[in-house]
Amino acid sequence: MFQALADPTRRAILIRLCEGPASVSELARPFAMSLPGIVQHLQVLEGSGLVRTEKIGRVRSCSIVPATVRLAEGWLSARRTAAERRLDRLESFLDSDDPPTTTRSTS
Amino acid sequence: MFQALADPTRRAILIRLCEGPASVSELARPFAMSLPGIVQHLQVLEGSGLVRTEKIGRVRSCSIVPATVRLAEGWLSARRTAAERRLDRLESFLDSDDPPTTTRSTS
């Protein structure tokens, strides 16, 4: 998932898909890149679950999957809040003289 | 930033750093990987701004930078809400007969 987000072209494709579904060649138009190149990026995006595609007739329609984006978001949020929570505890420990609830070093 | 998050070892390092700062060799301990390998991952993490390091004496102390994590989170959040907003408009359009506020196709 983060692997899929790591490439600027793929992020640009995601940004475009926020405005609505698009065909492969519509997605390719803004880029100075061959169609197969774009298709390969789409495969990575689809493999990560960030994008869903459906072929109707000869045109493949691509759309973003918000739930998967939210998943990545949730991962980051969990880490960040854990880190911040720790910093908050540290801060309040430094501010007051009250003994903290639990620590191992200060027996 | 997403590039830095794309590697599982680096994500594991981040998870560890949520619990507090750690030295390079402390970070390396859980992994079946040489020290230089870990150092290289730390360089990527520091380059992305996700981790801050400071060398005191002969030990380098590494800590997570929540603000940068929040930045990545914000990027994802912006995309997701844009995509969801569009889907909500679509849904309410399908549910009611009221004309939507703005669209280009239905002049």
Place this chain on the structure above:
DNA sequence: GGAATACTTAAGCATGTGCTTAACAATTCA
């Protein structure tokens, strides 16, 4: 049917990434 459209597949190539080992600092401490 036959030409145009919209992709798809396959192959190949240059560069990037993740890792290793080996050798080299720099710091601490007996």
Place this chain on the structure above:
DNA sequence: TGAATTGTTAAGCACATGCTTAAGTATTCC
């Protein structure tokens, strides 16, 4: 001082990644 600890640098290697071109395969439209 000199040995142990902690990290750094450099080189090299295997494999992954991002791209290309060339040649297919469906679909649609005339």
